Amino acid sequence: TQLLEQSPQFLSIQEGENLTVYCNSSSVFSSLQWYRQEPGEGPVLLVTVVTGGEVKKLKRLTFQFGDARKDSSLHITAAQPGDTGLYLCAGAKLGSNYQLIWGAGTKLIIKP
Amino acid sequence: GAVVSQHPSWVICKSGTSVKIECRSLDFQATTMFWYRQFPKQSLMLMATSNEGSKATYEQGVEKDKFLINHASLTLSTLTVTSAHPEDSSFYICSARDRPGSTDTQYFGPGTRLTVL
Numbered sequence: 001t002q003l004l005e006q007s008p009q010f011l012s013i014q015e016g017e018n019l020t021v022y023c024n025s026s027s028v029f030s031s032l033q034w035y036r037q038e039p040g041e042g043p044v045l046l047v048t049v050v051t052g053g054e055v056k057k058l059k060r061l062t063f064q065f066g067d068a069r070k071d072s073s074l075h076i077t078a079a080q081p082g083d084t085g086l087y088l089c090a091g092a093k094l095g096s097n098y099q100l101i102w103g104a105g106t107k108l109i110i111k112p
Numbered sequence: 113g114a115v116v117s118q119h120p121s122w123v124i125c126k127s128g129t130s131v132k133i134e135c136r137s138l139d140f141q142a143t144t145m146f147w148y149r150q151f152p153k154q155s156l157m158l159m160a161t162s163n164e165g166s167k168a169t170y171e172q173g174v175e176k177d178k179f180l181i182n183h184a185s186l187t188l189s190t191l192t193v194t195s196a197h198p199e200d201s202s203f204y205i206c207s208a209r210d211r212p213g214s215t216d217t218q219y220f221g222p223g224t225r226l227t228v229l
Contacts, residue, residue, distance in 0.1 A: 033217055042118070042205045042220035043156070088155060090218075099146070100218060105155045 003027075004091050006103025014111050016078055021087055021106045024071040029091035032072045033100070034063055037086040046074075079110045115139055116208050118221035125196055126229055133191045133224045135206030141186035142208035146218060147179075150203045162189045196228045 004025045013019055023032070031050045035043035047056050049065035049072060056063045060083075062075040072091075076083055086107050090100040115138040125131050135145055143164050148156040160181050162168040168181035178200075180192040189208075193200055203225050207218040 031217075035220070040203075040223065040225065042116075042207075042223045045217060045219065048217045099158065099161060102155045102158075107153065 004089060004101045004103045006089055006106060008106060009104055010107045012109040012111065013079060015080055019076050019079055019108070021074040021089075021108075022071070023073070023089035023091070023103045025091060025101070026070065027091070027101075028069050028094065029101070030069075030094050031092045032065055032069070033090045033092070034072070034074055035088045035090065037088060037105075039086075043088055076108075079108075081110045081112050084108060084110050114210075114217075114219040116142075116206065116219045116221040118206055118224050120224060121222060122225040122227075124227045124229065127197050128195055130192055130194045131196055131226060133193075133204055133206075133226075135189045135191070135208070135221050137187045137208040137219075140208075140210055142189075142210065143186065144209050145183055145189040146207045146209075147181060147189075147191050148205045148207065150205060150223075152203075156205065159191075193226065196226070198228045201226055201228045 006023045033048045034046045037043040047063045052067045052069045054065045060077045064073050086105050088105045089103040093099050117136045119134045145162045147159045149159050150156050158171050159174045160168045160170045162181050162183040164183045164186050170176045178194055183189040203223050205223040207220045209218050
């Protein structure tokens, strides 16, 4: 069974601090997506990383895909209250139908 | 681009009734759609994978006779919760991906909150 371990599951920090969320697996993924979800809404795609070692930046968010395509991280610089939400990582299984393996999610709260 | 809609956004029904949820890809053709269930403060749980024109593939533990999935066109998939009971109350989310050859990215609908009384 492919698993994707996401940590931390909960994080509450002050505005202006930096943070990193990790997703780790023993399995190789063809790609990995990061989503953000607000209560009562569907997940919204933030980024897709495909190449081992790839780094993508989205304003204050930096996403990295491990060289072996087994792990990924999300780093937020100078967090703001608007960053509050549930962050989910999901790895695409190698093979057909492109099913996603989901991390447990990180509930992030940024206090003003 | 890549917009997925769901209807209804919320529904309240009596126990024993059936509820149909629609998932539409608005600006692309989706050969594959996925149905998820999400409990409060938890991650998404895949229920089934739906391919256009063929029977859905259900995950272990998901009753196919209770959760009927139809993917009749490249832009529409429906999930029908038959004879709903309070334990079926949940947040149901669909997602869709582009034709083969595109990335593995799934685009999600806004979700449907089902409450069974």
